[in-house]
Amino acid sequence: MAARSTKTRRDNGDGQRPLLDRELDHLPPEARWREWMQRVEATIFAASEPVTRSVLARVVGADCNLDLLIDDIREELRGRPYDLVAVAGGWKHLTRPTYADAIRAAMGGSEKAMDLTQSEVLVLMCVAYFQPITRAELSSFFGKEISRDFIGHLRGAKLIASGPRSPTPGAPYTYVTTKEFLLEFGLDTLRDLPDFEALEDAGLLSKEKLLAGDIPMGIAGGEDDGEDEQPSVGLVDDAM
The missing domain is CATH 1.10.10.10 (Winged helix-like DNA-binding domain superfamily/Winged helix DNA-binding domain)
Structure with missing residues (x-):
C-alpha cells in the first residue's frame, strides 16, 4: 500500500481534498521535471495494469511532454533489471527477459508465461x-x-x-x-x-x-455456434 502524504491528504476545511498541484510553477524547471518523473514512475509502479496516457496526464503539468518524460525514466532504468514498457495501450514496469530464469527459480515457476501449444x-x-x-x-x-x-x-x-x-x-x-x-x-x-x-x-x-500446425480435429457443428453469452468488446485495431 502506498504511503499516505500528510500534505496531499489535508483537506481545505470544507471536507474536500485539495487539488494536486500539477504545474509546479514554484519549482525551477529541472526540479519540476524531476518531480514529474517521480510522480509518473510512482503511479506506474503502484498500478497492477498498464497505465494509460490519460491517467498519467493527471499528475503532470499541461505542458509536460509525456513521451520525453518516459524516455528520461527509461534512461535512468537502463542499468536496472526492469524497464518501463509500452504494452496494451499503456505503460507498465516489466522485468527484463534475461532475468526470467532467476525469477522462475525464486518464485517456483509461478511467474512463467502462459503455456500455449x-x-x-x-x-x-x-x-x-x-x-x-x-x-x-x-x-x-x-x-x-x-x-x-x-x-x-x-x-x-x-x-x-x-x-x-x-x-x-x-x-x-x-x-x-x-x-x-x-x-x-x-x-x-x-x-x-x-x-x-x-x-x-x-x-x-x-x-x-x-x-502444417497440428490443429486438433473438433466435433463438427453447425455454423450457428449456439453460444448464449453476449459479445464482448475486443481490441480490434482500425489499422489492421
Missing part, C-alpha cells in the same frame, strides 16, 4: 491478423474443423473474446483478441504485429506453414 499459437495468429473472424472461417483457413472446445479454451485464457455477429447467414459470432493477448505477447497495440505480407515475402510465414 503450437496449435493455439497458430489459431491466435490468425485471429490477430484477420479479426473479426468466425470459427467457420478459421476452420476453412486451416482446412480442419476448429472445435468449440478449442475456442473455449482460448476464451477461458482470456486471449480472445466474442466480437460482433457476422453478417453471413446464421449470424455466427466472430472472435477478436483482447487486452490480455497484448499483455501476453508484449504488444502495445495490434499495429505492433509483424507485417503479414512482409513475413510472407521473407518466406517466414505462409498459409502452407500455418496448415
